[in-house]
Amino acid sequence: MDDAEQILQDVIQIRTDGDYEARVADYLLKLLDTHHITTKKIEFSKNRSGFIAEIGNDQGPVLGFAGHEDTVALSNPADWTKDPLGGQKVDQRIYGRGATDMKAGLVAAVLAMINLKEQHIPLKGKFRIYGTVGEESGEEGAEKMVAAGMADDLEALMVGEPSGISLKVLQKLSSSLEKLGIITANDVTELLNYNQSSEQHFLEIAHKGALSYDIISHGQTAHSSMPSLGINAVDGLLRFIYEQNIYFEELVKSNNSLLGTTTPVITKISGGEQLNTIPGEARLSILIRTIPEISNQQIIDQLHKILSKVNAKVESQLTMKINFIHEPVFSSSQSKLSKIAQTVGEPLLQQKLGFIGVPGGTDASQFVKANPQLDVLVFGPGNTSAHQVDEYVDTEIFHSFIKVYEQIVARYLA
Known part of the structure; x- marks a missing residue:
């Protein structure tokens, strides 16, 4: 066991699946302060x-x-074969909730910063780490940091989210990844033939944004035997769904070279309280994964038009509640950060690194609000065990990423 792994284990042992991030911040701040x-x-x-x-x-x-x-959340701790808060090392893996997503990435960046400082590596510029809270529940920490102007001077941003997938899983999922438009099966074969490690990593330069909203239909309750005395809220909601689906058919026609199409999904629907009562309220929840070609605001504007149209035709009145807005991220594979990361990462990780876009989101959605032209790269230790039982990080990959981050910073700020 070395110091880097012990630090990671210590951080994994701090439970942060709710409002408890302060202990991680205090631990890492104490470590950083020790190195001035x-x-x-x-x-x-x-x-x-x-x-x-x-x-x-x-x-x-x-x-x-x-x-x-x-x-x-830990999610059924009894199903784990390792203590989800133990940080236990078995063979070449450290297990625990957050090991992959993304305490390994955060710790690797902190250790890279310490190494750069202790080695007196000359830098022309600044390397700055943002330790954020609440990413899993809506990116609230990054949102508040950006709103306070703490990212206004950034030229480029790395995000240490897990960017890897085990070779066995990659083989199994190659056809699914091709269907999603992330990478072709032929490219997967080429990467597997070259890879000399346990995982295949990717340079993620784009990810979709997200728009979450509720549509609430306000009616009036009445006995089901006398429906004319009430206003059925479900009827209004059904009319909205019909009009929204017509719009969605057009929305998904736009395409991004890395991200594919906008992805709208109805995720929840509810209405009424009991069988013999006219529903006085009905609610619809929608999550749209967005691409740069059609902005979140454009979609919101169109939804307001649909609401006005529906409200003019139905008895119930519909309103919209925006839950959150996350911007899509799209950077160039030819950016300074992208090229340095590829040059540095391939020999250290012993694999070829391709550029991809992914459907999920990161804190980068908040940082691009301050600078829409911000160069972004999502690249970090970890794999697809994130959010799963027996989540783990590969220790060799973890150590490699400490060196990767060191060299990226040293070259970027040379």
Whole structure:
């Protein structure tokens, strides 16, 4: 066991699946302060703290790194074969909730920063780490940091979310990944033939945004034997669904070269309280994964038009509640950050690294609000065991990413 792995185990052992990120922030801030690195604790509420850490000077650009301290819920701890809060090492793996998503990435960046400082690597510019809270529950930490102007000077941003997949899983999922438009089966075969490690990683330069909203239909209850005395809220909701589906048929025709099409999904629907009562309220929940070609605001504007049209035709009145808006991210494979990461990462990870876009989101959606032209790269230790029972990170990959981050920063700020 070495110091890097012990630090990761310590952080995994801190439970952060709710409002408890402050203990992770305190642990990492103490470690950074020991090495005389400039830090700032960012308090959001009781037991919820993020942080900023920074090395370098004002002689060049600012390269950022975003990593979240929180995790998803443990989910049926009895189903785990390892303690979900144990950080146990077995063979070449460290297990625990958050091991992959994304305490390994955050710890790797912190250790890379410490190594750069201790080795007195000359930098022309600043390397800044953002330790965020609440990424899994809506990216609230990153959102507040960006709103406070803490990212206004960034030129580029790395996000340490897991970017890998085990070779066995990749073989099994190659056809599914091709259907999703992420990578072709032939490209998967080529990567597998070259790979000399346990996982295949990708340079993620794009991911979809997200728009979540509820449509609420307001009617009037009445006895089901006398429906004329009430207003059936479900009827209005059904009319909205019909009109919305017509719009969605057009919406999905736009295409992004890496991300594919916009993906709208109705995820929840409810209405009425009991069988013999006219529903006085009905509700619809929708999540749309968005692409840069059609902005979230354009979609919202069109939804308002649909609402007005439906409200003019039905007795119930419909309203819309926006739950959250996350911007899509799309960067170039030819950016300075992308090219350096590929050059550095391939020999250290012993594999070819291709550029892809993914349907899920990250804190980067908040950072691009401050600078829509921000170069973004999602690249970090970890794999598809995120959010699953027996989540783990490969220790060799973890160590490699510490070196990867060191070299990316050193070259970017050379």
